[in-house]
Amino acid sequence: MYDSSLLDVRNLEISVAGAEPPIRIVQDVSFSLEKGKVLGLIGESGAGKSTIGMSTLGYGRGKLHISGGQVLLNGRDITQGGRSELNALRGKEVSYVAQSAAASFNPAHRLIDQVVEATLEHGLMTAQQAHHRAIELFAALGLPSPETIGSRYPHQVSGGQLQRVMTAMALCSEPDLIVFDEPTTALDVTTQIGVLAAIKNAIKQTNVAALYVTHDLAVVAQIADDIMVLRHGKMVEQGSVEQIIYAPTQEYTKALLSVRTTQHSEAPAGQGPVLEVRGVTVGYGEADILKDVTLSVDPGHTLAIVGESGSGKSTLARVVTGLLSPRLGDVAFENAALPLKQSDRSRDQLRDIQMIYQMADVAMNPRQTVEAIIGRPLSFYFGLRGQERSARVYELLEAIELPIEFANRYPAELSGGQKQRVCIARALAADPKVIICDEVTSALDPLVAEDILLLLEKLQKERDVAYLFITHDLATVKAIADSIAVMHQGNLVRYGPKSQVLSPPFDEYTATLLSSVPEMRLGWLDEIIAARSV
Amino acid sequence: MIAQRVALSLLILFAVSVVIFVGTEILPGDVAQNILGQTATPEALANLREKMGLNEPALSRYLSWLGGLLQGDLGVALTNGRDIAESLISRFGNTLFLAAVAAIMSVPLAIFLGLVAVRYRDRWPDKVISAATLTSISLPEFFIGYLLMLFFAVKFPAFPSVASVYDGMGFLARLHAVALPAFALTLVVLAHMMRMTRAAVLNVMESPFIETAELKGLSSFKVIYRHALPNAIAPIVNVVMLNMAYLIVGVVVIEVIFVYPGLGQYLVDHVAKRDVPVVQAAGLIFAVIFIGLNLIADITALLSNPRLRHPK
Numbered sequence: 001m002y003d004s005s006l007l008d009v010r011n012l013e014i015s016v017a018g019a020e021p022p023i024r025i026v027q028d029v030s031f032s033l034e035k036g037k038v039l040g041l042i043g044e045s046g047a048g049k050s051t052i053g054m055s056t057l058g059y060g061r062g063k064l065h066i067s068g069g070q071v072l073l074n075g076r077d078i079t080q081g082g083r084s085e086l087n088a089l090r091g092k093e094v095s096y097v098a099q100s101a102a103a104s105f106n107p108a109h110r111l112i113d114q115v116v117e118a119t120l121e122h123g124l125m126t127a128q129q130a131h132h133r134a135i136e137l138f139a140a141l142g143l144p145s146p147e148t149i150g151s152r153y154p155h156q157v158s159g160g161q162l163q164r165v166m167t168a169m170a171l172c173s174e175p176d177l178i179v180f181d182e183p184t185t186a187l188d189v190t191t192q193i194g195v196l197a198a199i200k201n202a203i204k205q206t207n208v209a210a211l212y213v214t215h216d217l218a219v220v221a222q223i224a225d226d227i228m229v230l231r232h233g234k235m236v237e238q239g240s241v242e243q244i245i246y247a248p249t250q251e252y253t254k255a256l257l258s259v260r261t262t263q264h265s266e267a268p269a270g271q272g273p274v275l276e277v278r279g280v281t282v283g284y285g286e287a288d289i290l291k292d293v294t295l296s297v298d299p300g301h302t303l304a305i306v307g308e309s310g311s312g313k314s315t316l317a318r319v320v321t322g323l324l325s326p327r328l329g330d331v332a333f334e335n336a337a338l339p340l341k342q343s344d345r346s347r348d349q350l351r352d353i354q355m356i357y358q359m360a361d362v363a364m365n366p367r368q369t370v371e372a373i374i375g376r377p378l379s380f381y382f383g384l385r386g387q388e389r390s391a392r393v394y395e396l397l398e399a400i401e402l403p404i405e406f407a408n409r410y411p412a413e414l415s416g417g418q419k420q421r422v423c424i425a426r427a428l429a430a431d432p433k434v435i436i437c438d439e440v441t442s443a444l445d446p447l448v449a450e451d452i453l454l455l456l457e458k459l460q461k462e463r464d465v466a467y468l469f470i471t472h473d474l475a476t477v478k479a480i481a482d483s484i485a486v487m488h489q490g491n492l493v494r495y496g497p498k499s500q501v502l503s504p505p506f507d508e509y510t511a512t513l514l515s516s517v518p519e520m521r522l523g524w525l526d527e528i529i530a531a532r533s534v
Numbered sequence: 535m536i537a538q539r540v541a542l543s544l545l546i547l548f549a550v551s552v553v554i555f556v557g558t559e560i561l562p563g564d565v566a567q568n569i570l571g572q573t574a575t576p577e578a579l580a581n582l583r584e585k586m587g588l589n590e591p592a593l594s595r596y597l598s599w600l601g602g603l604l605q606g607d608l609g610v611a612l613t614n615g616r617d618i619a620e621s622l623i624s625r626f627g628n629t630l631f632l633a634a635v636a637a638i639m640s641v642p643l644a645i646f647l648g649l650v651a652v653r654y655r656d657r658w659p660d661k662v663i664s665a666a667t668l669t670s671i672s673l674p675e676f677f678i679g680y681l682l683m684l685f686f687a688v689k690f691p692a693f694p695s696v697a698s699v700y701d702g703m704g705f706l707a708r709l710h711a712v713a714l715p716a717f718a719l720t721l722v723v724l725a726h727m728m729r730m731t732r733a734a735v736l737n738v739m740e741s742p743f744i745e746t747a748e749l750k751g752l753s754s755f756k757v758i759y760r761h762a763l764p765n766a767i768a769p770i771v772n773v774v775m776l777n778m779a780y781l782i783v784g785v786v787v788i789e790v791i792f793v794y795p796g797l798g799q800y801l802v803d804h805v806a807k808r809d810v811p812v813v814q815a816a817g818l819i820f821a822v823i824f825i826g827l828n829l830i831a832d833i834t835a836l837l838s839n840p841r842l843r844h845p846k
Contacts, residue, residue: 057749083754090751103742107840108764118750153840 006074006176006209007033007056013068014051014060014233025051025064026233035176036207040224040241042217042256044445045416048233053179053213057094058086074176091118095170099182101162105154111165112150119173130172137168140205141198159309160191164198171202178203181213188308188472189516196222197529215445217256218518221245222525229253241522255447257520264457266498267301267482272335274299274466275353275434279329280319282312283490289315290326291490297483299433300464304477304498306513307487313470316487317436320468321355333434351381354427358439360419364411370397370422371407377429396425399462400455417448421455428459436468441476453480474517478502486510535842536833543829550821551603555596558810558817568808569613586612599814608815613807618815621800626819628699629789629796632712633781636719641774644724648731648770649763652739653754660732667725679718679791686714697792715792719785723777730773734766741765768835775831783820 014026026048033039041049055066058078066079073093078086095118098104105114115137116130125133131150138146141164154162163183170178183199184192200223203210214220220227220241227244229236229252237250248254273296282290290312297303307313318324320331322342331338333352339345354377357363364373374393378384384392394404400421411419420440427435437456441449457480460467469480477484477498484501486494488509494501506514515528566582567574583589602609608618647667651660670678687695693713703711738744739762747761786798797816804812836842 054749059745059749061745087751087753090749092751096746096749098742098746100742104746106743106747106761106765108761108838114746117747117752121750121752121756153844155841156844156846 005032005072006035007211008072009052009056009069010072011069012052012055012066012071014048014055014064015067017063017065019063022067024067024233026055028069029228029230029233029235030069031228031238033177033209033211035209036203037226038203038210038212038224040220040227041211041213041230042215042220042227042244043230043236044215044447046232047230049213049215049230050181051233052230053181053211054096056177056179056211057090057096059090088122091175092122092124092173093175094177094179095173095175097163097166097170097178097180097183100186101166101183102154102159102186104166105162107154110151110153111157115150115165115169115172118169122173124173134168134172137171137202138165141165141168141202142194143168158191160187160195163187163195167195167199167202171206171208174206175208177209177211179211179213182215184219185214185216189474189518190308190512192219192518193516193525193528196525199223200525216518217245218520218524221520221522222518229256245520245522264302264478264480264482269298269497271298273297274334275320275468276332276335277316277320277329278332280316280326280331281328282315282319282324282326284327288327289490290319292329293487293492294329295485295492295495297434297466297468299466300460301482302460302467302469302480303483303485304469304471304481305485305487306471306474306477308472308513310489311487312490313487314438315490317355317438317468317470320434320436321353347381351377351430352432353434353436354430354432355436355438356420356423356427356440358442360416360423360443361411363423364419366411368410369407370409370411370414373411373422374407374425374429377426381430392429396429399428399459400425415448416444417452420444420452424452424455424459428463428465432465434466434468436470438470439472440469442471442473449476450479456480474514486513535836539829539832539836543825547821547825550825551600551818552596554814554817554821555592555599558814559592561808561810599811603818609811611804611809611812613804613809613812618812622797622815622819624701625795625797625800628794629782629785629798631699631708632697632716632719632785632794632796633778635709635712635716636723636781637778639716640720640723640777641727643720644727644774645731645770647724648728648735649755649758651728651732652735652758652762655736663728667728670721671725675718675722675787676791678721679715679788682714682718683791686717695792697794699795712794715785715788715794718788718792719781723780726777727770727773731766731770734769735762738762738765764838767838771834771838772831775827779824779827782823 009032010030012026012029013024016023016025029052031039041052043049051060051064054060055071056073058071058081060066069079070077071079073089078089105111112131112134115134116127119125119130119133120127134150135146138149143149143161143164149157149161149165157165167183180199184195187195196219203223212220212224224241226238226240228238229244229250231252236252237244237248244253245257248257276296278294280290280293281288293316295303305313305316315324319326322338322340322345325340330340333349338349342350371390371393374396375389378389378392390407393407397404397406402418402421406414406418411422414422441452444452453476456467459465467480471477481498483497484495485492486501486509494507494510501510502514518524566579566586566588570578570582587595599609606619608622610616611618611621647663651663654660683695686693694711695714697711697715699708699711735758744757744761747757752760785796786802788794789796789798797819801813801816804816
């Protein structure tokens with residue numbers, strides 16, 4: 001029936017081995033894929049999209065296993081094979097590109113040896129041929145000095161380059177199908193664009209079929225021919241890219257599409273700053289990681305600090321909190337200079353500036369209840385005990401829109417969004433005037449992140465607290481900022497009210513940054529690449 | 535980095551020499567008394583002390599001892615007047631030979647068993663290996679020694695129960711002689727190294743790059759030895775070196791059981807006789823071995839990290 005299909009997945013069911021009652025991660029998913037086509041698998045975390053991708057290699061993480069349905073690859077049902085049959089097809093007929101290339105390369109071996117390993121293991125080429133092909137692929141994927149980059153170790157090349165090398169590794173054995181599992185999610189936007197273009201190019205040139213797993217609809221719209229939307233392990237909607245992007249039929253798909261449409265209207269300037277960073281330089285002279293940064297935030301306002309990894313934005317947060325002392329300059333709170341070192345600050349000075357972190361998971365003690373976590377700053381700063389403290393914890397839970405029964409739960413019993421809410425409550429417990437939010441929504445799914453941003457905005461209105469909002473995500477910036485500071489390699493390249501920063505004329509870096517954010521329309525990537533190569 | 539480790543090792547060695555000297559200094563008892571016996575006259579004792587230089591101040595005795603050491607002169611045994619270096623050297627050679635045989639048997643075996651345990655994690659080969667090595671480490675060494683003797687020397691006399699070696703003995707004959715003590719030592723050190731290999735490799739098996747290797751279609755064993763083992767070298771080498779040190783320094787009981795003329799027996803003999811220079815010399819040699827092996831472990835661990843071998 002589907003004779004032309006390379007991959008044919010029918011009624012796939014994946015569950016946790018040995019679980020009673022059975023836990024099904026993926027249910028009743030069917031699709032087929034032809035040679036040279038790209039299917040995008042879209043969904044939030046827990047939707048089962050990576051799990052489906054890996055099932056085409058007959059692989060399940062941990063205790064996951066295919067418990068029903070068929071996965072036909074080149075006409076063979078791979079769910080029927082044992083380990084040796086699977087080994088015969090992994091890396092030969094299907095290969096895999098992981099999310100974090102940095103973690104997915106073995107640190108102990110040279111890149112070239114890892115790139116050609118599968119090809120040699122399956123006896124597809126001689127060592128010389130394989131090396132030759134790897135170098136060709138390095139060149140095709142736009143890697144610098146393709147002849148010699150293979151002799152480097154993973155830690156010696158950048159994240160964007162590693163992701164290209166990983167793509168070359170997947171292509172080296174000339175497979176029929178490649179599974180891309182969020183290949184650009186860990187990259188900065190300006191890096192992502194080059195890697196996306198390289199991947200798209202490579203797919204076109206080699207006529208390989210691909211499953212492209214991502215949570216980012218705008219990204220998949222540039223690469224895929226068809227899209228399947230998944231939620232809770234079930235298919236929501238499947239169709240061509242045009243249909244899904246421009247004419248979605250399901251509510252959930254519409255919600256995913258509309259996530260980035262919230263806008264925060266810029267508040268007028270206040271009556272003087274609550275926090276000022278004055279001429280801060282951090283480093284040891286030659287290579288300063290922050291260079292003469294001056295900025296301020298008004299009470300009840302949000303200053304978004306935008307930049308890519310290595311731009312110095314987290315360093316700035318460490319200076320403000322006193323964890324890192326600047327070489328020059330200082331930090332002022334309500335017009336009075338703060339001691340540079342955290343240990344020299346008074347308890348009230350500490351209380352006034354609180355922090356919320358990116359990874360809510362690791363920012364909480366897993367052995368403490370929510371009440372203990374939120375109650376700690378209450379005891380520490382205000383000396384609250386017993387009933388009084390509990391009452392305040394319940395108030396805070398209400399403020400973050402969690403039921404008060406959550407006071408007795410442990411972090412492991414909370415979802416990602418709920419954990420981040422508890423972290424917000426903990427910061428609020430100190431009744432601060434400034435909260436530093438360090439990539440607080442980066443680890444969350446778009447819909448959950450949206451709710452967190454709305455909560456932060458509501459709390460700001462109620463309490464007049466100022467946010468120093470550190471992020472690499474420009475959509476988040478548009479959604480929450482009053483003023484914006486753009487950082488690049490330790491320099492403050494652009495700074496001012498949001499309306500001003502986001503309107504032309506742009507400096508070169510801000511222009512690149514803004515134009516690199518994927519747009520939810522077809523052909524965006526091609527246009528931008530064409531525009532840049534002129 | 536490596537130079538720093540070497541310098542630190544030398545400093546520790548110097549500190550140990552001080553500790554050894556001071557330690558033997560405050561030991562109760564008197565060599566002269568020991569040599570001459572309880573019936574010796576005070577005059578005879580005083581004469582002997584004078585002759586042996588025991589009346590010099592401690593600091594000057596330490597300095598002359600240290601100076602001698604640096605020139606390879608370990609001094610003279612008080613009890614029999616023989617040159618310590620000379621008697622030590624053949625003993626030390628015997629100890630090294632036994633340790634080397636045990637190491638060559640136990641290290642590859644321990645790592646191999648560790649890898650097998652990882653490959654069949656939580657299945658019967660893993661459990662059998664764990665149970666067997668744990669049993670062998672739980673039995674006291676003397677018990678293992680006598681057990682081996684009972685089976686391989688008495689019931690099925692394949693090997694001698696007394697591991698006597700002498701100068702000019704052929705290599706194979708020597709090997710035959712030390713077979714049982716070496717085997718006993720192997721059983722004693724196997725479990726540590728095997729369990730550390732298993733734990734260290736299992737730790738690496740959680741890494742994402744192991745998944746990458748599996749998705750290339752490599753066999754389980756190739757995944758383990760090509761991708762996991764190279765990243766688990768540092769902790770394994772540390773435990774291997776500690777066990778090597780034990781094989782050289784801690785084998786007194788096995789030496790006694792098999793009547794093997796090694797360093798341990800020599801040391802025990804002279805401790806009993808309160809022969810301070812011998813005790814000091816042997817103690818220092820043990821310290822050199824311990825520090826040296828740990829230095830090797832440190833350097834290997836440093837070199838096994840590609841980030842340090844190939845900086846950006």
